[in-house]
Amino acid sequence: MSGDGRAAGEGDWEEGTPVPLYIVTGGRTEAGEERVLDLVTLIVARSEPQPGMRPEHVSILRMCTGPLSVAELSAYLDLPFSAVQVLLADLVGDCLVEARQTRAAHTAAADPDVEILKALIDGLQRL
Amino acid sequence: MDCNDCRTPPGPRREDLLPASAERSVKVVVVGGFGVGKTTMVGSVSEIRPLTTEETMTQAGVGVDDLSGVERKTETTVAMDFGRITLDERLVLYLFGTPGQQRFWFLWNGVIAGALGAVVLVDTRRLEESFPAMDRLEQGGVPFVVAADNFPGAPVHPARELRSALDLPGHVPVVDCDARRSDSSRDVLLTLMHHLHDSATATREVL
Ligand SMILES: Nc1nc2c(ncn2[C@@H]2O[C@H](COP(=O)(O)OP(=O)(O)OP(=O)(O)O)[C@@H](O)[C@H]2O)c(=O)[nH]1
Numbered sequence A: 001m002s003g004d005g006r007a008a009g010e011g012d013w014e015e016g017t018p019v020p021l022y023i024v025t026g027g028r029t030e031a032g033e034e035r036v037l038d039l040v041t042l043i044v045a046r047s048e049p050q051p052g053m054r055p056e057h058v059s060i061l062r063m064c065t066g067p068l069s070v071a072e073l074s075a076y077l078d079l080p081f082s083a084v085q086v087l088l089a090d091l092v093g094d095c096l097v098e099a100r101q102t103r104a105a106h107t108a109a110a111d112p113d114v115e116i117l118k119a120l121i122d123g124l125q126r127l
Numbered sequence B: 001m002d003c004n005d006c007r008t009p010p011g012p013r014r015e016d017l018l019p020a021s022a023e024r025s026v027k028v029v030v031v032g033g034f035g036v037g038k039t040t041m042v043g044s045v046s047e048i049r050p051l052t053t054e055e056t057m058t059q060a061g062v063g064v065d066d067l068s069g070v071e072r073k074t075e076t077t078v079a080m081d082f083g084r085i086t087l088d089e090r091l092v093l094y095l096f097g098t099p100g101q102q103r104f105w106f107l108w109n110g111v112i113a114g115a116l117g118a119v120v121l122v123d124t125r126r127l128e129e130s131f132p133a134m135d136r137l138e139q140g141g142v143p144f145v146v147a148a149d150n151f152p153g154a155p156v157h158p159a160r161e162l163r164s165a166l167d168l169p170g171h172v173p174v175v176d177c178d179a180r181r182s183d184s185s186r187d188v189l190l191t192l193m194h195h196l197h198d199s200a201t202a203t204r205e206v207l
């Protein structure tokens, strides 16, 4: 699809390229830590909710007594992905949650992990 | 707690929890044209009731750094359906279905970046509608397999014909599927994983 092929339908955009909101709002989401938080990064609480926390942080800590992906948190909290990234960046920064290892974006496709692929094949075959 | 709270618990039900040992996760995306069965496929293989995550997209332009200008920018919401398959004590697969109607899903960087691979669903009556999605995957360097949904009345193309109609290189697997069936959707995912595995080991031999 070329840039000019976009004329049909959904005419709510003018010229230019849209980007996720968090890139524009900048600030904390550009700080670095949250870059590791993919949609599928697994989050686990390392702490109980504490008095004075903002309600979204409390909800996250309550939900993440076991591992849960950022995408699931976003769905259950009914908040956009980037908003959840910001909330989690705070919690990760304060060591209140653990973000478990996920595939880093730069290893995608170019360097698939054969062991993981074998585990995926075995797991799917068992279904 | 009253019954309103009981009906809408703020979080996963007990049966939706992952094993405490889960530590690795991978992301696969299901792409394709409008109404081709992406949501159906996500739902048919998922162990959880499919969920939806959203991203607010906004238009970059002049004065991006000017926060006062942000509110005036055009915004739209892109929603993705997703499901989950727990493969073993450690490993979880998440399957994301892109919306066929929205033009800018691929700019939601977290969707294509880091994806292990993709399934391109095609309706053989409307092959051309799958081209934009395939272009995006190629640009993002995400390997994919093509799965042709057998809709009633759709022409049945032998894989070889489909491959040439879609201008696919020989190594890209092309399979038939019924996205409504979990075993068929599972087999599509298996085809993708075998494809990724073969490419990974072939690369290794060359090195
Ligand atoms: N016969 C047949 N029907 C299917 C198949 N997959 C999906 N459908 C039907 O096609 C319709 C559209 O399916 P969806 O899963 O909503 O398609 P989608 O790609 O998510 O659609 P958008 O998100 O709107 O682009 C539904 O009525 C499905 O039941 C299939 O493999 N075979």
Ligand SMILES: [Mg+2]
Binding pocket: B038, B039, B040, B081, B097, B098, B099, B100
């Ligand atoms: Mg859909």
